[in-house]
Amino acid sequence: MLSLSHELINVLKTINLRIDQTMLKYDKSVEDYVSFAKESDKYGFRALVVPSSVVEFIAPEVKTPIASVVGFPHGYHPLRVKIDELKYVANAGAKEVDVVLNIVNLKSRMLSKVEEEVEELVHTARDLNLGIKVIVETSALTDEELVAICKILLKHKPDFIKTNTGFGARGVSVRDVLIIKKLVGNELKIKAAGGVRNAVEALTLVSYGADVIGTSSGVEIVKDASRILTMLQQ
Numbered sequence: 001m002l003s004l005s006h007e008l009i010n011v012l013k014t015i016n017l018r019i020d021q022t023m024l025k026y027d028k029s030v031e032d033y034v035s036f037a038k039e040s041d042k043y044g045f046r047a048l049v050v051p052s053s054v055v056e057f058i059a060p061e062v063k064t065p066i067a068s069v070v071g072f073p074h075g076y077h078p079l080r081v082k083i084d085e086l087k088y089v090a091n092a093g094a095k096e097v098d099v100v101l102n103i104v105n106l107k108s109r110m111l112s113k114v115e116e117e118v119e120e121l122v123h124t125a126r127d128l129n130l131g132i133k134v135i136v137e138t139s140a141l142t143d144e145e146l147v148a149i150c151k152i153l154l155k156h157k158p159d160f161i162k163t164n165t166g167f168g169a170r171g172v173s174v175r176d177v178l179i180i181k182k183l184v185g186n187e188l189k190i191k192a193a194g195g196v197r198n199a200v201e202a203l204t205l206v207s208y209g210a211d212v213i214g215t216s217s218g219v220e221i222v223k224d225a226s227r228i229l230t231m232l233q234q
Helices: 006-013 030-043 052-061 079-092 103-107 111-127 143-156 174-184 199-207 218-233
Strands: 019-022 047-050 066-070 096-100 131-135 160-162 189-193 212-215
Touching: 006 199, 006 218, 019 189, 019 218, 030 047, 030 052, 030 218, 047 052, 052 066, 052 079, 066 079, 079 096, 079 111, 103 111, 103 143, 111 131, 111 143, 143 174, 174 189, 174 199, 199 212, 199 218, 212 218
Parallel strands: 019 047, 019 212, 047 066, 066 096, 096 131, 131 160, 160 189, 189 212
Antiparallel strands: none
């Protein structure tokens, strides 16, 4: 008979509280986004993540906190543009932002520019009372680059380091989470995102150090967790 620890069973029971339920599709209408938000709102997710341009339409319709993306999905927007987008989503009703790091600067070894970006983004988010996650896109990084950005994030303390956009070469891996957890410990929270489709994948990432799961499959994951719990009780 399969058994799990009480801690992991509790994760399955409350998995909705760890999920940032996400829709970031360019080929959907505002009405599609509102329908997505209203349906997702029933499940008590940690947040709903939507593009910056639709925040104003979603925020009044749901109780779940709204998060939005900034500099998405590639992150090579000028810093001023990211700051303006961050302010825009705050005014539109978002409570949190997921900002894509300028990986071009990191790949160019211009770490002072990377640090400048992180510092100003975190400072602006704090001024606006926004939670902030920095997306590093692990699928594009070497281990050395991941170490370098983690050191910068530890210095400037965003709320989260987020692994992936979901638009890169791959989604999150257990290896990503293991390395990041080793580097940041409990000083930063970890959002694991990209390609998480079922409850076992989500549970595995949490067990290795992820605090939050970013996924477009939140409803399916909650239902899958319920089925697993039912089987464990038989």
